[in-house]
Amino acid sequence: MKKLLAVTLGILTAIGGFVDIGDLVTNALVGARFGMRMAWVVVVGVIGICLYAEMSGRVVALSGRPVFDLIRERLGRRTGLVTLVASFLVTLLTLIAEIGGVALAFELASGVNYLLWMPLVALAVWLVIWRVKFSRLEQMFGLLGLLLIVFAVALFKLGPDWGQLVHQVTNPHPVGPESWATYAYYAIALFGAAMTPYEVFFFSSGGVEEKWSRRDLVTARTNVFVGFPLGGLLSLAIAGCAAVLFLPAGIQVGTLGQVTLPVAVAFGKIGLAIVLIGVFAATFGAALETVLSCGYTIAQYRGWQWGKFVRPREASRFHVIMIVCLAIAVLTLLTAVDPVKVTEYSVVFAAMALPLTYLPILIVANDPDYVGRHTNGRVLNFFGLIYLGLLVVASVAAIPLMIVTRAGQ
Amino acid sequence: MRGWAVSGLLCVLVLGGCGNADQKLTDAAAQSAREAEAEVNTTRLVVEQLQVRHLWRRTAVVMVTDAEKSVAKAVSSFDGQQPSTDESRRMYEQVGEALDNAQKAVTATRIALGNDDVAAAVRQLGVLRRSAAELDRIGELAK
Numbered sequence: 001m002k003k004l005l006a007v008t009l010g011i012l013t014a015i016g017g018f019v020d021i022g023d024l025v026t027n028a029l030v031g032a033r034f035g036m037r038m039a040w041v042v043v044v045g046v047i048g049i050c051l052y053a054e055m056s057g058r059v060v061a062l063s064g065r066p067v068f069d070l071i072r073e074r075l076g077r078r079t080g081l082v083t084l085v086a087s088f089l090v091t092l093l094t095l096i097a098e099i100g101g102v103a104l105a106f107e108l109a110s111g112v113n114y115l116l117w118m119p120l121v122a123l124a125v126w127l128v129i130w131r132v133k134f135s136r137l138e139q140m141f142g143l144l145g146l147l148l149i150v151f152a153v154a155l156f157k158l159g160p161d162w163g164q165l166v167h168q169v170t171n172p173h174p175v176g177p178e179s180w181a182t183y184a185y186y187a188i189a190l191f192g193a194a195m196t197p198y199e200v201f202f203f204s205s206g207g208v209e210e211k212w213s214r215r216d217l218v219t220a221r222t223n224v225f226v227g228f229p230l231g232g233l234l235s236l237a238i239a240g241c242a243a244v245l246f247l248p249a250g251i252q253v254g255t256l257g258q259v260t261l262p263v264a265v266a267f268g269k270i271g272l273a274i275v276l277i278g279v280f281a282a283t284f285g286a287a288l289e290t291v292l293s294c295g296y297t298i299a300q301y302r303g304w305q306w307g308k309f310v311r312p313r314e315a316s317r318f319h320v321i322m323i324v325c326l327a328i329a330v331l332t333l334l335t336a337v338d339p340v341k342v343t344e345y346s347v348v349f350a351a352m353a354l355p356l357t358y359l360p361i362l363i364v365a366n367d368p369d370y371v372g373r374h375t376n377g378r379v380l381n382f383f384g385l386i387y388l389g390l391l392v393v394a395s396v397a398a399i400p401l402m403i404v405t406r407a408g409q
Numbered sequence: 410m411r412g413w414a415v416s417g418l419l420c421v422l423v424l425g426g427c428g429n430a431d432q433k434l435t436d437a438a439a440q441s442a443r444e445a446e447a448e449v450n451t452t453r454l455v456v457e458q459l460q461v462r463h464l465w466r467r468t469a470v471v472m473v474t475d476a477e478k479s480v481a482k483a484v485s486s487f488d489g490q491q492p493s494t495d496e497s498r499r500m501y502e503q504v505g506e507a508l509d510n511a512q513k514a515v516t517a518t519r520i521a522l523g524n525d526d527v528a529a530a531v532r533q534l535g536v537l538r539r540s541a542a543e544l545d546r547i548g549e550l551a552k
Contacts, residue, residue, distance in 0.1 A: 249450045
């Protein structure tokens with residue numbers, strides 16, 4: 001019974017924790033411009049993140065060491081450094097977007113400018129990381145993030161023409177003024193949002209924080225194969241709401257307020273309150289995950305003591321990295337850069353860094369020195385390689401498409 | 410022979426350039442109109458939801474302020490265009506006027522909401538609808 005409860009809690013946390021500011025903004029934006037014509041990208045992205053998260057979870061459960069530590073050991077310092085730089089910069093950009101997202105949620109609830117909330121949000125993130133136990137913070141914000149299910153309920157309440165939505169899903173091409181170039185650009189952005197590198201690093205480092213062993217393999221796999229796809233459904237619901245309300249009205253999504261508007265239309269102030277708490281939990285939870293991931297990647301690469309399972313004094317450099325990252329995030333946002341634009345760029349840059357993040361994981365998951373007889377099977381390697389090909393294509397095409405479409409305009 | 414060929418090519422380039430300049434203006438007009446229309450419709454939707462008490466006023470103010478900023482961006486983006494022919498100058502003025510009207514309507518709504526005057530904001534709904542329809546027509550130009 002206790003085991004079942006743990007698995008259920010893990011799944012719920014995975015669902016709630018799947019959606020972050022990148023998913024919120026990109027899904028709503030894409031839904032408003034293309035309807036459900038990009039639903040297939042979410043499906044492809046979710047399968048990809050499941051494949052690679054399972055690999056990194058298995059590596060952690062069997063070796064007891066986080067993926068980044070093994071990447072440096074297995075591939076050497078130089079290759080590890082390339083992966084470190086790419087992943088770290090993308091994660092830092094994502095952290096900036098998440099902090100901005102939390103501040104925007106507060107602005108929507110209070111009417112007070114988001115710039116005033118920014119330092120307080122960063123301070124709150126630091127305090128939570130400093131004081132709250134790892135398992136508690138993961139569960140607390142993951143479960144609160146479940147409130148975003150209100151998007152799925154709102155989709156039903158908005159009374160869509162389901163036939164029209166199915167027609168959009170089965171006709172994946174640009175419509176109206178949209179070109180194939182913008183379609184491809186946003187497909188890459190959506191793919192990047194679903195497969196953000198920090199998710200894998202956080203997942204694997206979190207496994208070490210929670211002292212996973214061979215016995216936790218089933219729990220880890222259940223979280224991945226049930227929790228992430230259900231999180232993907234949440235992403236589709238966000239896109240669906242935008243497709244129903246905004247596409248016919250010609251409204252393009254460029255602010256967090258617009259993302260939440262369909263829920264307010266469906267359920268009024270109560271719905272708005274629920275969605276704002278959900279957005280707060282999703283972005284605050286992701287801010288915690290990204291700032292921890294910044295600390296994890298550098299500390300693990302350098303071989304420093306890291307993690308919340310030791311006292312802060314024993315992992316001082318790990319905590320200093322996180323404080324510096326939070327300071328960079330606040331200073332960047334105080335330049336009045338638009339957090340939603342940062343989010344849009346962060347998911348595209350994430351797509352560019354994907355092969356550098358996922359190739360090492362594929363290599364480590366095939367090394368019997370780390371996973372014993374639990375190396376990838378042929379089928380898993382086949383799909384892993386196919387995804388690697390997709391990641392390379394997305395990575396190579398991201399910048400040219402960004403230039404050609406003027407960042408999706 | 411070679412001179413004729415070069416002259417012909419120059420004519421094609423000059424004419425093509427003129428055509429491109431007009432087309433560029435049309436594209437820019439359609440792009441700015443679509444962006445402004447999106448924000449005008451957002452403002453309209455926000456006021457409609459406020460009218461049926463589905464939104465808090467402070468949240469509505471934030472949403473309309475964001476819309477106002479985005480309309481201003483669309484207006485300034487189109488203002489930077491350079492019309493080169495009489496026809497394109499006429500179009501520039503017409504589109505500029507439509508964008509200005511949109512900006513004024515959104516700003517008037519934001520001011521009304523800021524003053525807690527929901528009735529005045531609701532009175533703007535008609536203006537917002539007309540403005541969105543006009544921008545929609547311009548947005549269709551590029552198709």
